[in-house]
Each structure stands twice: as C-alpha cells, then as structure tokens.
Amino acid sequence: MTSIAEKVIAGDIRSVARLIRDIDDGMPEVREVLKELYPHTGKAYVIGITGSPGVGKSTLVDQMVAHLRKRDKTVGVLAVDPTSPFSGGAILGDRVRMQRHSMDQGVFIRSLATRGHFGGLTQSTRSAIDVLDAMGKDYILVETVGVGQDEVDVVRSAHTTVIVVIPGMGDDIQAIKAGILEVGDIFLINKSDREGSDKTLSDLRLMIDMDQSKYDRGTWKPPIIKVQAVFDKGVDEFLEAVDAHAAYLAETEGGLDFRGKSDKVRQELREMVKARLIEEVLDRLTESGEFDNAVESIIKGKTDPYTACESLVLPTLS
Amino acid sequence: MKQKRRVRVMVAKPGLDGHDRGARIIARAYRDAGFEVVYTGLHQTPEEIVEAAIQEDVDMIGLSSLAGAHNYLFPAVVQLLKDRGADDIVVCGGGIIPDDDIDKLKAAGVKAVFTPGTPLNEVVQWVEGNVTPR
Numbered sequence: 443m444t445s446i447a448e449k450v451i452a453g454d455i456r457s458v459a460r461l462i463r464d465i466d467d468g469m470p471e472v473r474e475v476l477k478e479l480y481p482h483t484g485k486a487y488v489i490g491i492t493g494s495p496g497v498g499k500s501t502l503v504d505q506m507v508a509h510l511r512k513r514d515k516t517v518g519v520l521a522v523d524p525t526s527p528f529s530g531g532a533i534l535g536d537r538v539r540m541q542r543h544s545m546d547q548g549v550f551i552r553s554l555a556t557r558g559h560f561g562g563l564t565q566s567t568r569s570a571i572d573v574l575d576a577m578g579k580d581y582i583l584v585e586t587v588g589v590g591q592d593e594v595d596v597v598r599s600a601h602t603t604v605i606v607v608i609p610g611m612g613d614d615i616q617a618i619k620a621g622i623l624e625v626g627d628i629f630l631i632n633k634s635d636r637e638g639s640d641k642t643l644s645d646l647r648l649m650i651d652m653d654q655s656k657y658d659r660g661t662w663k664p665p666i667i668k669v670q671a672v673f674d675k676g677v678d679e680f681l682e683a684v685d686a687h688a689a690y691l692a693e694t695e696g697g698l699d700f701r702g703k704s705d706k707v708r709q710e711l712r713e714m715v716k717a718r719l720i721e722e723v724l725d726r727l728t729e730s731g732e733f734d735n736a737v738e739s740i741i742k743g744k745t746d747p748y749t750a751c752e753s754l755v756l757p758t759l760s
Numbered sequence: 761m762k763q764k765r766r767v768r769v770m771v772a773k774p775g776l777d778g779h780d781r782g783a784r785i786i787a788r789a790y791r792d793a794g795f796e797v798v799y800t801g802l803h804q805t806p807e808e809i810v811e812a813a814i815q816e817d818v819d820m821i822g823l824s825s826l827a828g829a830h831n832y833l834f835p836a837v838v839q840l841l842k843d844r845g846a847d848d849i850v851v852c853g854g855g856i857i858p859d860d861d862i863d864k865l866k867a868a869g870v871k872a873v874f875t876p877g878t879p880l881n882e883v884v885q886w887v888e889g890n891v892t893p894r
Contacts, residue, residue, distance in 0.1 A: 443802045454843075455814060455815060456814055456845070456846065458812055459816065459817040460817055460894075462817065463817040463894070466766075467765050467766060467893075525796075526791060526792070528779060528792075529791060529792045529793065529794045529796065530766070530794040530797060531790065531791035531792060531793060531794045531795050532790045532791060532796045532797065533788070533797045533799060534796060534797060534798045534799065534816075535788055535801075535803070537798060537799070537800055537812065537816075538799060538800065538801035539801075541800055541804065541808060541812065542800055544808045544811045544815070545808060545811055546814045547852050550815055551812070551814060551815055553796075553798050553816060555766075555796050557766070562820070708826060
C-alpha cells in the first residue's frame with residue numbers, strides 16, 4: 443500500500459487535505475491511492491444538503507456538526523461553491539459559518555469549487571467522499587447549491603438528500619419541482635419564523651402528497667420540517683428524521699453500504715467511465731493537435747462541426 | 761485530466777477587528793485573478809487559521825489586521841505553521857501596519873506586507889510571482 447493511503451486511513455489530516463487537492467487538480471497519481479482506499483470505504487453515512495443560495499445551508503450544516511458531535515460522531519464536511527465562469531477563480535465562504543469547529547479534531551471541513559470541468563464535480567466530490575469515508579468519519583455532509591445536473595447528481599449519491607427552502611420562495615419551489623423535488627428525502631423550511639412559512643409548508647405538502655399511492659406501497663414519504671438553523675431550532679427533529687430515513691434504507695435496501703447495491707454501483711461506474719473517456723479522448727486529440735486542426739477547418743468553412751466530431755471521435759474508439 | 765494546478769489561498773482575519781471590508785476586497789481581487797479563495801470570516805485565532813489552512817490545503821495565507829495586534833498575531837501564525845510542519849504555506853499580511861513594524865514582521869517570516877493604498881494588481885501580482893501551487 444502507498445504511504446499516502448496508509449496515512450489517510452490513519453486519519454492524518456495533512457495527507458487527507460493534500461489528497462483531496464490532488465483529486466481536485468486532476469492528478470493521475472491519485473487513481474492508485476483511490477483504488478487502495480476503496481476497500482476501506484462504505485462505513486460513513488452521507489447526507490447531501492442542497493438548496494438555492496441564501497437559504498441557510500452552511501448555517502444548517504454548522505448546527506448539524508454540533509449536534510452530531512454531541513452524539514460523539516465524527517464528521518466530514520464538503521462545502522461546494524461555484525467557480526466564476528469568467529476568471530476561473532472562486533470565493534469559498536461556507537467556512538465562515540462553520541469555523542467554530544475548526545479546532546475540533548473530530549471534524550474535517552473542506553471547501554470545493556465547482557471548477558466547471560465536465561462531469562468533474564460529480565467525480566471529484568465522490569472521490570473526496572471516499573477519502574473522508576476511508577479516514578473514518580462517521581458522517582459526511584455534502585453541501586451544494588442545487589443548480590445544475592452535476593450538483594443534483596452529487597446529492598443523489600448521498601444516503602439522505604435534504605432540500606432546504608425558505609418561506610416566500612413560492613416560485614422557487616415551482617422551479618425545483620422538475621429538477622430536485624424528486625430526489626429530496628427530507629424537506630426543510632429554514633428561517634421558518636418568517637412570514638409565509640405555513641404557505642410554503644402547504645405548497646410542499648401538496649406536491650409530496652401527489653405521490654401518495656407510492657407511499658401507500660411502503661416507499662419513504664419525505665417529511666417536511668420547519669427549522670431556524672441560526673437559533674438551533676428544529677435541528678434535533680431534523681436529525682431524528684435522518685435517523686428514521688437511515689433505518690428505512692437499512693430495512694428496505696438491506697443495509698447502508700452502497701458498494702453492494704447494483705443501481706448505485708451502476709450509476710457510479712457510469713459516471714466514472716464517462717469522465718475518464720472524455721478525459722482520455724480529449725487529452726489525446728488536444729496533444730496530437732487534431733482538435734485544433736478541426737476547429738481551424740470549421741472556421742475556414744472546410745467542414746462542419748458534425749463531420750469534424752465524427753472524424754475525431756470514431757477513430758479513437760476503434 | 762491534465763489540468764494546471766489552481767492556486768488556492770486563504771484570506772483570514774485574526775484578532776478582534778470588527779471590520780472586514782478590506783479583506784473582502786482582497787478576496788474578490790484574488791478570485792478575479794483566477795485563484796480559489798477560502799475566506800474564514802472575522803475573529804479568528806492563529807490556531808483556527810492554521811488548522812483551517814491545513815484542512816483546505818492552501819498555498820498561501822493572507823492575514824488582514826487593522827486593530828494593531830499584527831506584531832503578535834502574524835508571527836504566531838508563521839510559528840504555528842512551522843510547528844505543524846506546514847511552513848511551505850506562504851504567509852503575507854496587510855492592513856494598518858506602521859512602517860517600523862514591517863521589517864520586524866518580515867524577519868518573523870511574513871513574506872510580504874501590504875499597507876493602505878497598495879494597488880490591487882500589485883497584491884495579486886505578488887502572489888503570482890511568489891506562490892507556487894504545490
């Protein structure tokens with residue numbers, strides 16, 4: 443086993459931090475380490491938290507960490523913030539709400555930027571989850587802004603997916619309806635002391651109740667819980683709902699280790715193949731100059747993008 | 761994917777300053793230069809800053825101080841990084857810092873000190889010239 447893998451399994455903070463950096467920076471060497479870590483994963487309980495900017499996800503995560511620590515559980519946090527599409531830089535500010543845990547050796551917090559590489563967010567975040575899992579964290583909380591397919595995929599790979607909304611975002615609920623409503627296992631109405639929280643509650647309930655026939659057959663019915671994260675209100679009730687969902691998963695799916703589940707493994711492997719294919723093919727075409735030549739040909743009107751794409755991709759695959 | 765390493769920096773406010781406009785402007789300038797910027801918020805102890813910097817695997821910490829405690833706080837961060845074997849993380853600082861203190865801070869291991877009036881591009885270029893993403 444590589445010394446990095448050994449140190450990660452032993453919980454060495456610097457090694458974990460550096461490995462996640464290497465994953466994020468797309469260093470090919472990490473693959474060997476991840477292979478070695480895989481047998482040591484599958485023990486952590488992963489909770490995905492998503493919702494529009496400003497609904498209080500980071501504050502909520504901060505309270506979750508505090509509550510889980512009271513239960514003597516160790517916690518890893520991955521907080522994803524968007525990369526600027528113009529400069530490629532990012533301001534990662536989720537930590538501001540969580541810094542009180544920074545001296546706690548049972549908590550590891552890492553900010554990640556979306557970086558915008560194709561399928562990359564899903565891939566690198568999943569690998570980062572594996573790293574925190576292998577280092578022995580009991581719970582891993584993944585916080586993302588719930589926009590874009592990649593981010594939805596990230597939270598989908600969690601055991602429990604939590605959707606956070608705030609009162610007065612009626613149209614917003616309409617917007618998430620199509621995208622992430624279906625993937626929510628628990629709905630939270632944060633800042634519920636604000637006007638309109640009952641309206642939001644009934645809107646959500648109406649949408650969830652539409653699937654009543656499913657719940658009658660025994661599938662999980664997502665609870666809706668009012669919380670005020672900043673005042674630590676409702677967080678206990680929320681974590682009890684997480685426990686109930688975990689118990690449901692354990693019972694209906696025969697355990698919480700995703701590594702033995704066909705649909706999860708299938709989904710994960712598909713993502714991995716997709717990301718790796720794109721990486722290998724694009725790298726090859728870029729290095730050989732074929733990609734730039736094709737761009738040039740299209741600009742000069744010698745060919746069209748459809749033909750160019752075919753002549754780039756098909757030979758690489760044969 | 762054969763990517764270039766992205767520069768990761770941390771902007772931190774040690775001590776009791778109640779005001780972080782300057783730190784936020786610096787963070788914004790770093791972001792616009794293409795860096796990933798972790799911001800810690802106000803009222804951080806040197807211990808908290810160093811722990812966060814290690815977990816975030818940043819290449820540099822930029823410390824901001826306006827309240828006069830820089831002579832204690834900045835060297836404390838440098839020393840703690842050394843203690844943790846993380847002194848490859850570069851430390852620079854800025855804020856209300858008298859000229860007389862700058863040499864002392866540099867002697868203590870703070871690599872650069874930026875005072876009011878420094879153009880933002882100078883602050884950014886210093887990082888580009890002095891911080892290598894690992």
